[in-house]
Amino acid sequence: MKSLRDKYCIVGVGETEYSRGSGRTTRAMAVEAVRNAILDAGLTPRDVDGMLDYQGGDSTLANWVAPDLGVRLNFYMDVFGGGSSTEALVGLATGAIEAGMCHTVAIYRSMNGYSEFRIGGTGVRAAQPVRSLDLAQVPFGMRSAGQNFAMTFMRHMYEYGTTSEQVAHVKAAHSTHASQNPKALLKERVTVEDVVSSRWIVKPLHLLDCCVETDNATCVIVTSSERARDLRRRPVHIMGVAGRVSKPRLDFHWAHGPITRVAGYYAKDIVFGQAGIGPEDVDVTGSYDAFTFTTMLQLEEYGFCKKGEGGQYVSSGIIELGGKRPNNTSGGHLCEGYTHGMNMVIENVRQLRGTVDDYCPRAAEGVHTYDYAPGRCRQVKDAEITMNLGWAIPPTGSALILHR
């Protein structure tokens, strides 16, 4: 595969508040998040000439957002998609710039994921007529993401002996991270026991195995390394990217085996090949945590441990702050807020800058205590390389490797 390693950078990140009731439109939130990212980068509206966003019929469009900010576009596209789109669109942005269509691209996702279009499938989504592909699942009471994916985890438990307690460590770790994050929706630390004693949603998933539906908008800005050099922030370089890589039988992940294999199986050679590194070189991961087990499945599929040993990996302490390779240091979708992947990329950018927004008094200057006691620091010391493992459904995933 061709590699554009280090030719492009993420130079700005921004978000709105993570809430469960924004009280405003997705357009209003998108405008704020893009503006925050432009300011973060030290750019002006005239410096941005590309825009990409993704949605599922639940959000505003680029040609409504850009004019609000005085941005004139040379390239824009609204993409249909949810999870795994962030990394894919970062890759598309580099392609658009490489093709000479534009030079600086703002990528946003804006969603009232709790107050308007609930991700869990209730409300507006549950009332939609059932037709076409949906007829193979929905009439059997299999509609929400949890209901759609649970069988994959159940089969993993059967094949590899993975337990509820093992994956509960993902929630426990991410809640620890969120307790260091002023922005997080759920800042309270929870234990493995809390997770496995929370009520069942769809066995084998408990309530606390599931992420937190959220209202928010998020933005990252991509430009060339040459332009990045003169900007306000330490540039974060794109080493490798894989976008929406799929398994065979993308339509029904259960039709093609083994169902415990996820898209990372196919994506890992693309992304590691471009970057010229392996899993052992990665300091921080952002493995998509729509559910506790999705984090586990992807970490093993990308080779951070052997296939089938994901349960041991995530329960070993490795993924916690202070561990060898922390995962989702902002608290991720389980605790910070659900953003369809964006906040995990934003967090990794901040980790590489050394300016994570934790409770350290001089965090904005990049001065951290590295004290991971509750309500303190969440900066990983000397983080050089991060990796995002994006998940959409078991057979679709994306990945992004960044370095400082």
Next chain:
Amino acid sequence: MPQPVQYRGMTLIVPDNDSEWKEFYEHARAHRLVVRRCTACGLLRYPPTHACPWCMELGWTWQEVSGRGTIYSYEIVVHAIQPGFKELTPYPVVLVELDEQRARPTPDESLRIIGNLVRPDLTPEEDKNVAIGKRVRVMFQDLADHMALPQFTLTDEPPQGRVWRLA
């Protein structure tokens, strides 16, 4: 166009031009479980699709299958999100590996289908009786004159391989 079918608060729509499902449901209403068979390589596939995923052939015929199989994976929905399913909870959804075409065309592949695991009276099977490896057979839940859902029920056949359920 056939009337949309109301089932548990859902509107199920199978228009005349639904070249995937219309005939499948007509067979199901006659209590036949059919899948598509490639006219070139002979492999079976479900759900209904338009080309053969193994040889790209467009030709296909409906083929009736036995409806007997083994539970490959499952889940128990305890918190229903569809209002019409709340009274059914907890209800099992099973992924059944049909006896036809097991481990073909590759060792990891099989003919698989989703359904609810139900008792003979179509009420949900009890959680404690659901397990990977248990044997099942198809039965049909009539919804309208032109539509029935394939569902599955346990048989007394010996299980296939290791039997396991979430404790």
